Amino acid sequence: MKPKKRIKGKTVKVYCVKCKTLLYKYRKQGTGHLLKCYKNRIAKDFTQGNLKCPKCEEQFAREAMIHGSPASKIIQGKVFVRK
Secondary structure, three states: OOOOOOOOOEEEEEEEOOOOOEEEEEEEOOOOOOOEEEHHHEEEEOOOOOOEOOOOOOEOEEEEEEOOEEEEEEOOOOEEEEO
């Protein structure tokens, strides 16, 4: 059995702009804006995986395959990030 690979990066919290609800705890790598969230880097998912805010039901991302990995493409202006 292989050991799990440790994912580097700082953990950031992703919130809904409309109602300020916590959506994800995400291990972000690099500097810059959050454009996509790879599924394997999501530390904790508060949305039950449906890409909608649990409180206001606003869709904040779309499903995508990026470089062969499942990801969520963030819709501009729907979320904000804090450390």
